[in-house]
Amino acid sequence: MDAPVVASGLTKTFKVPVRQGGLKESVKSLFRREFRLVEAVKDVSFEIGAGEIVGFLGPNGAGKTTTIKMLTGLLHPTAGDARVLGYQPWKRDKDLLRRIALVMGQRNNLQWDLPAEDSFLLNKAIYGVPDSVYRRRIDEFAQRLEVTHLLDKPIRNLSLGERMKMEIIAAMLHGPEVVFLDEPTIGLDVTMQRRVRQFVLDMNKEEGVTVLLTSHYMADVSAMAERVVVISQGSLLYDGALAGLAERFSSHKTIRVDTTDLPADLSGLGRVLERTPERVTLEVERDRVSEVASRLLAAATVTDLAIEEPPLEDVIERVFTQSR
Amino acid sequence: MTTENPFSLLSYYRAGARVGFQRDLQYRMATFMVLVAFLFEPVVYLSVWTAVARAQGGMVGGFDEGQLAAYYVVWTLVRIYNTAFDPKAWEWRIRDGRINTFLSQPVHMFHRDFSFFMGSKIAWTLMWIPIAAVLTLIFRPSIAWHPVNVGLFLVAIWGGYAVRFLVLYVLGMINFWTTRGSAIFGIVTALEMIFSGRLVPLQLLPAWAQDAAAWMPFRWTFQFPIEVLIGRLDTAQMLAGVGYQAAWALGLGLLFTVVWRAAIRRYEAVGN
Numbered sequence: 001m002d003a004p005v006v007a008s009g010l011t012k013t014f015k016v017p018v019r020q021g022g023l024k025e026s027v028k029s030l031f032r033r034e035f036r037l038v039e040a041v042k043d044v045s046f047e048i049g050a051g052e053i054v055g056f057l058g059p060n061g062a063g064k065t066t067t068i069k070m071l072t073g074l075l076h077p078t079a080g081d082a083r084v085l086g087y088q089p090w091k092r093d094k095d096l097l098r099r100i101a102l103v104m105g106q107r108n109n110l111q112w113d114l115p116a117e118d119s120f121l122l123n124k125a126i127y128g129v130p131d132s133v134y135r136r137r138i139d140e141f142a143q144r145l146e147v148t149h150l151l152d153k154p155i156r157n158l159s160l161g162e163r164m165k166m167e168i169i170a171a172m173l174h175g176p177e178v179v180f181l182d183e184p185t186i187g188l189d190v191t192m193q194r195r196v197r198q199f200v201l202d203m204n205k206e207e208g209v210t211v212l213l214t215s216h217y218m219a220d221v222s223a224m225a226e227r228v229v230v231i232s233q234g235s236l237l238y239d240g241a242l243a244g245l246a247e248r249f250s251s252h253k254t255i256r257v258d259t260t261d262l263p264a265d266l267s268g269l270g271r272v273l274e275r276t277p278e279r280v281t282l283e284v285e286r287d288r289v290s291e292v293a294s295r296l297l298a299a300a301t302v303t304d305l306a307i308e309e310p311p312l313e314d315v316i317e318r319v320f321t322q323s324r
Numbered sequence: 325m326t327t328e329n330p331f332s333l334l335s336y337y338r339a340g341a342r343v344g345f346q347r348d349l350q351y352r353m354a355t356f357m358v359l360v361a362f363l364f365e366p367v368v369y370l371s372v373w374t375a376v377a378r379a380q381g382g383m384v385g386g387f388d389e390g391q392l393a394a395y396y397v398v399w400t401l402v403r404i405y406n407t408a409f410d411p412k413a414w415e416w417r418i419r420d421g422r423i424n425t426f427l428s429q430p431v432h433m434f435h436r437d438f439s440f441f442m443g444s445k446i447a448w449t450l451m452w453i454p455i456a457a458v459l460t461l462i463f464r465p466s467i468a469w470h471p472v473n474v475g476l477f478l479v480a481i482w483g484g485y486a487v488r489f490l491v492l493y494v495l496g497m498i499n500f501w502t503t504r505g506s507a508i509f510g511i512v513t514a515l516e517m518i519f520s521g522r523l524v525p526l527q528l529l530p531a532w533a534q535d536a537a538a539w540m541p542f543r544w545t546f547q548f549p550i551e552v553l554i555g556r557l558d559t560a561q562m563l564a565g566v567g568y569q570a571a572w573a574l575g576l577g578l579l580f581t582v583v584w585r586a587a588i589r590r591y592e593a594v595g596n
Contacts, residue, residue: 014594015594069424072424072428073427073428074424074427074428074591074592075592075593076589076592076593090592092427094430097428097429097430098430100428101428102424102425102428104421104424104425107420107421107422107424107425109422109425111343111347113347113350113351114343114346114347114350118342118343118346119343121339121342121343122339122340122343124339125332125335125336125338125339125340126336126339126429126430126431127429127430128332128335154350
């Protein structure tokens with residue numbers, strides 16, 4: 001079976017008007033407008049297999065949302081091709097639109113003045129969801145996201161987190177096969193983030209939903225995606241296992257040692273990240289890890305030693321900084 | 325827009341109209357106040373033209389006092405049915421990105437907006453009834469309660485809504501090319517005030533203006549439904565009017581289809 005999401009050399013160039021500040025330039029622009037071409041996405045290719053959750057990472061302005069907009073049919077690429085469930089998304093075939101969902105974390109798509117259930121009923125009609133399926137899904141989703149008691153409350157009276165949960169219910173009501181989640185947990189507290197993540201994971205596991213997820217919260221990505229696609233300045237930087245990201249982009253690992261009798265001078269071993277009377281954390285070059293670990297074990301009475309990849313946030317920050 | 329399954333579309337219209345109805349009923353006091361504010365305009369027009377009619381021996385432009393009163397009382401209802409998705413709202417829809425969600429759904433947003441406003445009109449009509457009762461007691465309008473007039477009025481008022489909705493929807497497309505469409509909307513609104521019969525019945529305008537009005541859709545959105553209910557047209561004229569409405573709706577619908585394709589091509593090229 002073909003992969004549900006295929007991007008092949010996707011490129012998007014925007015023609016952006018440019019003008020210097022000042023009155024003279026304002027007048028000049030009336031007669032002669034100048035434009036600059038901005039390559040938002042450059043030759044991006046990847047595939048997402050059925051039932052896969054892929055994290056789509058990149059700094060602000062990297063081209064993530066532009067790529068998602070091309071994959072959901074909102075933008076026409078300047079070059080390249082894409083297939084979602086076998087369709088070219090920008091042709092916006094109704095059959096495709098019935099089988100996908102787009103959740104944009106910063107947008108409110110529900111009826112502000114009405115209870116969520118009224119918006120759900122509208123989506124039921126848009127997607128032709130049968131009555132029995134609709135009721136079952138609403139009950140189940142609301143229970144899982146713990147919003148059953150809020151279904152009859154107007155959206156405007158809900159908290160940001162509660163609204164986001166309702167947005168996700170509305171998006172999942174028609175049983176989409178592919179879901180594009182653009183910052184689904186933005187602005188939510190930790191508990192809300194966890195609930196939303198678990199819900200997406202459940203949908204993926206139980207209904208085989210394929211997910212492309214963008215998030216600035218690495219906790220989202222590490223909890224949901226085993227694979228990540230990283231883009232920066234419009235170009236693909238990495239496509240592979242989340243676990244491999246640190247190996248590829250970080251030349252260091254961290255060694256955490258629980259001990260009370262390490263020598264004071266550790267400068268020959270690595271950079272000291274943290275030191276307390278009971279614990280030392282060192283940043284060590286990847287190819288010196290075993291040597292440094294052996295030296296630590298020989299030099300002190302060690303009660304515990306852990307070798308870890310650096311935190312995902314640090315790796316991502318390094319990736320983004322290096323790619324600039 | 326034309327390839328929807330009529331049965332699922334019907335169920336969508338029902339759902340959309342319900343949302344529009346509930347939304348406006350939610351703020352019934354605000355809606356009622358807007359309706360009361362709507363009254364100022366026709367009451368001023370009615371007072372002026374009644375004074376003119378009295379000064380001319382009871383008639384002006386073929387309208388007696390009762391018909392003038394009827395014109396402006398029915399005006400208040402037609403005004404409700406003339407509200408539609410504002411071209412300026414397109415600017416926000418594009419700017420805040422909500423259009424993206426609508427574009428990613430399998431039902432064209434035209435149906436969404438059209439059905440919402442249909443539901444909204446039913447809510448407004450319910451709130452208009454007590455206002456109309458008071459106006460009737462005060463101004464004693466001469467309404468043609470003949471079943472043919474009432475039946476064709478129901479067709480004409482919804483037909484007027486369809487035509488005006490399409491006029492505004494086509495105008496709204498300008499927002500895909502510029503964020504400075506307000507000047508154009510302003511000109512069209514000014515033309516509409518004069519040539520729709522909203523300011524004064526077209527019969528009171530000079531002959532050249534009446535000729536010009538014949539080439540515009542506005543008369544069919546505003547004055548025509550009023551004339552049907554106040555009994556100024558015979559059956560053939562009323563049926564012809566409904567035909568004109570259908571023709572305008574069809575023409576504007578086709579125009580919208582063409583402009584929409586171009587607008588979306590542009591949106592796909594530049595985004596928001």
